[in-house]
Amino acid sequence: MAPQLIFQYNGQRVKVPAPSPPTVEAAQKLAQERLVLSKGSYDLFDRYGRIDHGEDLQRAMHLADGQDCLIEVREHEHYARLRRIEDQNKSQDERLAKLETFLTDSNARVSQIVQVAKDEIMASVNKLNNRVENDIKVVLDATVQDKLELQKDVRNILEFTSQIDLEELKQNSADTAKLGVEVKDAVRRVNDMQASWETDKMKLNESCAQTKHDLEELQKYIQGKFKICIEADADLRREQQLVSERVQLLSDDLRILTEDHKRLEQEATNAFEAQVREFRTLLGSIREDTEHLKHDHGIVNTRVHCLEGTALDVWEGFMPGVLYFQRFHRVAKGDDVQFSPDFQVATGRGFLAATGLVVGNNEGLAVADGPCRRFGTPGSHISYFEVEVTEIKPVPAGMGGLWVGVSLQSAEEIVNHPAKEFDGWLVGGFNKAMSCRCGTPAELPVDPDKIPETFCPGANDGRGMGNVEEALKLLREALPPRLNGRMQEFGSNWNSQTLQRGDRIGVLWKCTRDNGARMRISVNGVVQLTQQFPDAPSAKCAGFFTPVIRLAGSGKSAKILPGISPPSRMMAD
DSSP: OOOEEEEEETTEEEEEEOOSSOOHHHHHHHHHHHHTOOTTSEEEEETTEEOOSHHHHHHHHHHTTTSOEEEEEEEOHHHHHHHHHHHHHHHHHHHHHHHHHHHHHHHHHHHHHHHHHHHHHHHHHHHHHHHHHHHTTSOHHHHHHHHHHHHHHHHHHHHHHHHHHHHHHHHHHHHHHHHHHHHHHHHHHHHHHHHHHHHHHHHHHHHHHHHHHHHHHHHHHHHHHHHHHHHHHHHHHHHHHHHHHHHHHHHHHHHHHHHHHHHHHHHHHHHHHHHHHHHHHHHHHHHHHHHHHHHHHHHHHHHHHHTTTTTTOOOTTOOTTOOOOOSEEEEEEOTTOEEOTTSOEEEOOOHHHHTTOOTTSOTTEEEESSOOEEEEETTEEEEEEEEEEEEEOOOOTTSOOOEEEEESSOHHHHHHSTTOOOOEEEEETEEEEEEEEOBOOTTSOOOTTOOOTTSOSSTTTTOSSSSHHHHHHHHHHHSOOBSSOEEEEEEEEEEGGGOOTTOEEEEEEEEOSSSOEEEEEEETTEEEEEEEETTSOOTTSOOOOEEEEEOOTTEEEEEEEOSOOOOHHHHOO
16 A cells, blocks of 8 residues: 655644655645645644655655655644634624523523513412402301401412512623623733734734835845846947957967977977887887886786785684775776775765665665775684764754675675675664575576685685585575575664764674574774674684675775784684
8 A cells, every 4th residue: 555644733733645756746736625724824744854855755665664644744834823812802702692592591581580480470460350240248247257368368478479570671681781891801811812913913014014115125225236247248249349359460370370380390390200210129129128027017917915914824724815995996896886096995976875775775885895904813814994984964853874794705706796685784874783685596506516706715626615525515504595585683782873974893703613603893993792693604614704795874985094903802712
């Protein structure tokens, strides 16, 4: 499923499909439609800052790593204030409507109660009149008794009527007074908000007027510059015409001087022709002697370089003919890597490597042109090299820095692989270690008769590694061929993002006798990490290892340092 955009605005999140191509205008249009916002009243932000260009939106979607991309929508301050004022006006209008409804209902209830009491009194009076008219002819004793009962009923009615009028009417009057005070307070608040809106509107008008004035001044300034350029163009044309006339005069002088020069050249040619023939013969003999000297010097230099460590490192199986690394290999590198003229300094310029991502690509890759020097005893060999950080760049925390490690394949073998894959082990980044396996494509099958360069030189004639066939068998059991390459990261305890310019990193690699290997890292002579790699081959089936670095994160440029021996604290178990 394609990744989507998630707009976060005022506590709500709205998910929309990502635009294609990912442009800022398309994303803003989606935000306006789904969030009901005005154009130009907001800005888009990700966790690294405001999104102004298509590259910023592509960066946010790339850092989401295939997941939904969260984008925050921040409304401009003055638009947010207008929205809050509108909400307050709406709430006040609703409250006034409720108060008016309540007041109307109260008046209706009071009128209804008064009417009910009046109706009851009128009914009692009518009843009384009926009784007087109907009982006037009764005996006088009964009439007197009825009169007393009638008076008693009248008193009860009057008491009931007086009680209803005093309590209910007083309560309704008090409620009406309170509602009047609240209505006045609400009107006052509305007037205050109206005054505040008028003040903000005046400030906005002043700001717009000032901006218009600045634009007019800028237009006048640019028009003045245009006039100056036109005048300068006229002056240049006039000077160009003068120069053309002078060039024409010089051309005539040059023609005269050319004729004189040809005459003098002919005389000089005739005078030195005899000497030139003699010099040509002499230079030919000198050139031949120089070529012979260069050839002899190259042979002697190679022999001295091959045998330079023979007096220091001698043990059973030692190979004095190995050409140890002196610089980076010219071709075994990532597509983004550039070298200094002497191939000592490598600089990475890849986008993915700059974000700390090294898995699945070869950006920032730099391989030495030869293997590391080996130290130690048979079955316990140590490979060691050092690099120096020559340039760093600021990156967000957590992206890490450069990676250092070794490769079982030589630089030439890595170049011959279609994807430049290798069997290697590295540490670096943000507290990470990495194990790399080389893939074997179907179009490039494994040649069983080919001896890997880790056993060379001396492997074909039985020297160096001793029983090469047995060592090759153990190596293929430890690292069986794979159809596809693999780069696997796991945790470590060294954050290379803390490196500074000028720091020297020492890398010591030691294979155990049975299985696995150990890598030890030092910075400026201080041991920082000892990392175990259980999937590495043992010392019985591996020979020489080639230095490898990956320029990533904060590590932009590094220099490889040849011919350095490991300090004693690095070799101590």
